Each structure stands twice: as C-alpha cells, then as structure tokens.
Amino acid sequence: MAGIDLTALAPEEAVEAFRRKGYELTFDWRDMQRDEHSRAFTVAKVACLDLLTDIRRAVDAAISEGITLREFERRLTPLLQERGWWGRQAMTDPLTGETRDVQLGSPRRLRIIYDTNLRMAYAAGRWERIEQVAERRPWLRYVAVLDDRTRDQHRRWHDTVLRWDDPWWNQHAPPNGWNCRCTVQQLSDRDIARRGLAPSDPPSAPARTWVNRRTGEVRQVPGGVDPGFDYNVGRSNMDHLRATTAAKLDAASPDLARETIASLVRSPAFDSFLRSPGAGRAGYPVATGGQRLGGSLETVTLPPETAQRLAGTLTAEDWRRAQAAIDAGAVTTSQAGATIEGAGYVLEVEARDGRVEIRDMRPARP
Structure with a gap:
C-alpha cells in the first residue's frame, strides 16, 4: 500500500x-x-x-x-x-x-x-x-x-x-x-x-x-496500461456529474433551473470545460428552454465537439450569453433542428434523444 x-x-x-x-x-x-x-x-x-x-x-x-x-x-x-x-x-x-x-x-x-x-x-x-x-x-x-x-x-x-x-x-x-x-x-x-x-x-x-x-x-x-484502466477516471466522473446535473435540472422548477445554470456557466468548472472539452464527453448545461426549441427535455447543453470547434472564435463570456439569446430570439425550425437569433447572436441547435444541443453559435450580422 x-x-x-x-x-x-x-x-x-x-x-x-x-x-x-x-x-x-x-x-x-x-x-x-x-x-x-x-x-x-x-x-x-x-x-x-x-x-x-x-x-x-x-x-x-x-x-x-x-x-x-x-x-x-x-x-x-x-x-x-x-x-x-x-x-x-x-x-x-x-x-x-x-x-x-x-x-x-x-x-x-x-x-x-x-x-x-x-x-x-x-x-x-x-x-x-x-x-x-x-x-x-x-x-x-x-x-x-x-x-x-x-x-x-x-x-x-x-x-x-x-x-x-x-x-x-x-x-x-x-x-x-x-x-x-x-x-x-x-x-x-x-x-x-x-x-x-x-x-x-x-x-x-x-x-x-x-x-x-x-x-x-x-x-x-497504451503500453503500460492495463485494459479497463485506459481512461481518465476523473474526466469520466465530471462527465457523469454533468449528465446527472442536466437530468436534475430537467425536473427542477423553471426559476430554479435558470438560476442554477447561470451559476454553473460562471463557475471555474465551465472555464475548465472550455479549455479541455474532450471530444465524446458529456455536454455542459448552458441554458434552459429546450422544449421550445423542439426537444422533450428542458436543459440545453453545449457538446464538447462544438466547444472545441469554436474555441478560437467564442469565449466563455459569449457562451454565457446563450440563455439571453434563446430567451430573446425568434425561432426558425427545420428538419435539421432550429435556428435562434437574438441578443446579438445566432444559435443553431438540434434535439438528440430529447436533449437540445448547440451545434453552432456566432455573432449576428449587423
């Protein structure tokens, strides 16, 4: 030992x-x-x-x-x-x-x-x-x-x-x-x-x-690693935490869910997620209002693939505006998902197993 x-x-x-x-x-x-x-x-x-x-x-x-x-x-x-x-x-x-x-x-x-x-x-x-x-x-x-x-x-x-x-x-x-x-x-x-x-x-x-x-x-x-141990247990635990948090937010009252998400996206954990999202990991809860956008669940998440792809374009402060954009924006739906324009941003989202995920976010054209 x-x-x-x-x-x-x-x-x-x-x-x-x-x-x-x-x-x-x-x-x-x-x-x-x-x-x-x-x-x-x-x-x-x-x-x-x-x-x-x-x-x-x-x-x-x-x-x-x-x-x-x-x-x-x-x-x-x-x-x-x-x-x-x-x-x-x-x-x-x-x-x-x-x-x-x-x-x-x-x-x-x-x-x-x-x-x-x-x-x-x-x-x-x-x-x-x-x-x-x-x-x-x-x-x-x-x-x-x-x-x-x-x-x-x-x-x-x-x-x-x-x-x-x-x-x-x-x-x-x-x-x-x-x-x-x-x-x-x-x-x-x-x-x-x-x-x-x-x-x-x-x-x-x-x-x-x-x-x-x-x-x-x-x-x-990898050489030197036993089968079954070839993963990062800490990052896996953080994924599980985000997934269980999203499920709890789905069941919470709208006001509590909104307040909790606002706290989550202002926490050091969100900054850490953006620095190292890791493809294939669980998405981070960034907004509520998923049912209005075509999902069956309320919590909207930022998938790691989207965060990674836009890392050089958007900052943490941009992502913290996702809720305001969803609240203020007009929604246009299509077979691929939905587009929202509001609060100075354009968001493209789609529902996956009932969960709405952000596929793109960019500043709106003047």
Missing part, C-alpha cells in the same frame, strides 16, 4: 464521486468497462442486489471514514460468509449459460475491492480539484512509487510533466492498472522552476490490441 495513504480521510469530492454511482450486477470484470464504472458500482459475480448494497456500504465507509484494509476485511468477511458468498462455488455465466467453478469472496478479492475502489474514488476527486485550480496550477507531474513492485513503464513515466489538458492524460492518468500506486502532483509555473523540473514531451509506448471476449469490443490499449 506504499505510495498513497488510503487510510486518510478522503476529500469530499472523492466521497461524492463514489456516492453518485448507481448499481450494476455483473458476472465478469470485462462486462463493465472504463467510464461505465463512473456511473455504477459493481463487484463481479455478485448476483444479488442486497449483497451488492452491503459491499457498497463497506466501501463507502472505507472512503468516507478512512477505515483500514484490516478493518474493512473484519467488517465484511463474516457478512459475506454468512450470505454464502465465499470461497469457490459453481455459478452459471448468464452470457454463455455455462456453469463454471469460480472464486467468490476471499481475502485477496477483498483487497482488490478495497484498493481499486479507493484509488479510483481518490483519483476522481483529485481530478475535480485539478480542474478547479487549473488556471493557477496548470502542470501535472506523474509520480510513481520507485520500489521493486513498480512496473517498468510506470517507472519511466516518473517525473513526466505535462499540462493538465494534454491529451496524454486521457489514457494515462493514474491509476493505470490493478494495484497501481502511481498518482499525479499538480504544480504551478513557480513550482516547476523551484523543483528544477521542465515540461516534457508526451511519453509513448507501443499500443497493443485488446479484445474483450465478453463484448467483442476491439481497441488499442
């Missing part, structure tokens, strides 16, 4: 990241991959929601109360044994119908559950803080534990210094595998100079083709 003190009380962001998750019953660790873990808590081969809930409570206590691995095992082992989820047993794989002899609860499995969930929660919480102060501390330093348990590739990445919004972190933000103890340290320009560090080129390692035999998915996994 050297390298990270997993028994210290976690920051609030880590606790909240874990508590936002739902539940998912799975048979194999490959049944749920990468960013799906930001949306749901699972333990492979737990087939009963009641039991999964009990395990989740213990993990929550480990994160929020800072209990040790020994205490985690002491609390959970007798419960799992009483429920019959212990040792090797025959189970039927729901995907294949095959009955197999599988490992259920054991000291080793409890260590994996404890270690992986705590490290991922801490990484998610840490990244939320990284985005909050990225303007003042834009650099991230990769920190490996340099002992005989450290992977060779992770040892080579030690002291790599890149901006927080460098694409390299999309697949290399630690932890980068089972029992990986690596982390990142956030630094300012002054920190870099004082420590005698310098910005690096993004490290490279030959990727390998990985086939998920459960789902058929084929993807390239």
Whole structure:
C-alpha cells in the first residue's frame, strides 16, 4: 500500500464521486468497462442486489471514514460468509449459460475491492480539484512509487510533466492498472522552476490490441496500461456529474433551473470545460428552454465537439450569453433542428434523444 495513504480521510469530492454511482450486477470484470464504472458500482459475480448494497456500504465507509484494509476485511468477511458468498462455488455465466467453478469472496478479492475502489474514488476527486485550480496550477507531474513492485513503464513515466489538458492524460492518468500506486502532483509555473523540473514531451509506448471476449469490443490499449484502466477516471466522473446535473435540472422548477445554470456557466468548472472539452464527453448545461426549441427535455447543453470547434472564435463570456439569446430570439425550425437569433447572436441547435444541443453559435450580422 506504499505510495498513497488510503487510510486518510478522503476529500469530499472523492466521497461524492463514489456516492453518485448507481448499481450494476455483473458476472465478469470485462462486462463493465472504463467510464461505465463512473456511473455504477459493481463487484463481479455478485448476483444479488442486497449483497451488492452491503459491499457498497463497506466501501463507502472505507472512503468516507478512512477505515483500514484490516478493518474493512473484519467488517465484511463474516457478512459475506454468512450470505454464502465465499470461497469457490459453481455459478452459471448468464452470457454463455455455462456453469463454471469460480472464486467468490476471499481475502485477496477483498483487497482488490478495497484498493481499486479507493484509488479510483481518490483519483476522481483529485481530478475535480485539478480542474478547479487549473488556471493557477496548470502542470501535472506523474509520480510513481520507485520500489521493486513498480512496473517498468510506470517507472519511466516518473517525473513526466505535462499540462493538465494534454491529451496524454486521457489514457494515462493514474491509476493505470490493478494495484497501481502511481498518482499525479499538480504544480504551478513557480513550482516547476523551484523543483528544477521542465515540461516534457508526451511519453509513448507501443499500443497493443485488446479484445474483450465478453463484448467483442476491439481497441488499442497504451503500453503500460492495463485494459479497463485506459481512461481518465476523473474526466469520466465530471462527465457523469454533468449528465446527472442536466437530468436534475430537467425536473427542477423553471426559476430554479435558470438560476442554477447561470451559476454553473460562471463557475471555474465551465472555464475548465472550455479549455479541455474532450471530444465524446458529456455536454455542459448552458441554458434552459429546450422544449421550445423542439426537444422533450428542458436543459440545453453545449457538446464538447462544438466547444472545441469554436474555441478560437467564442469565449466563455459569449457562451454565457446563450440563455439571453434563446430567451430573446425568434425561432426558425427545420428538419435539421432550429435556428435562434437574438441578443446579438445566432444559435443553431438540434434535439438528440430529447436533449437540445448547440451545434453552432456566432455573432449576428449587423
């Protein structure tokens, strides 16, 4: 466990990241991959929601109360044994119908559950803080534990210094595998100079083709990263937060939704989103009034692809005027979506799965 003190009380962001998750019953660790873990808590081969809930409570206590691995095992082992989820047993794989002899609860499995969930929660919480102060501390330093348990590739990445919004972190933000103890340290320009560090080129390692035999998915996994860890858990957590926030805003009163969105687009988190939107990530709530624009949901979002494409054209202040443009503008509908002109801007939007998304925004011609 050297390298990270997993028994210290976690920051609030880590606790909240874990508590936002739902539940998912799975048979194999490959049944749920990468960013799906930001949306749901699972333990492979737990087939009963009641039991999964009990395990989740213990993990929550480990994160929020800072209990040790020994205490985690002491609390959970007798419960799992009483429920019959212990040792090797025959189970039927729901995907294949095959009955197999599988490992259920054991000291080793409890260590994996404890270690992986705590490290991922801490990484998610840490990244939320990284985005909050990225303007003042834009650099991230990769920190490996340099002992005989450290992977060779992770040892080579030690002291790599890149901006927080460098694409390299999309697949290399630690932890980068089972029992990986690596982390990142956030630094300012002054920190870099004082420590005698310098910005690096993004490290490279030959990727390998990985086939998920459960789902058929084929993807390239960076060298030095275990399959399933080749994503940024912090950014995935922020995506999940934005998606759940949009859903809550849809159900809120119009006045509360409008007030909340006004606060969101004036927050440091919105500035961080615009600096590094990341193609394929969840959109950011920027306005309300989606039903008037042809959607079935009220919250209007800014997709990362649009933010990225217009990054050199529009500023955060421009995007903060989206609500005023929607409120004041006349709406023209077409098969492709709707166009709104008002408050000095022209917006083009379209509904996608009921959610109205902004596809373009530009100053109106005089």
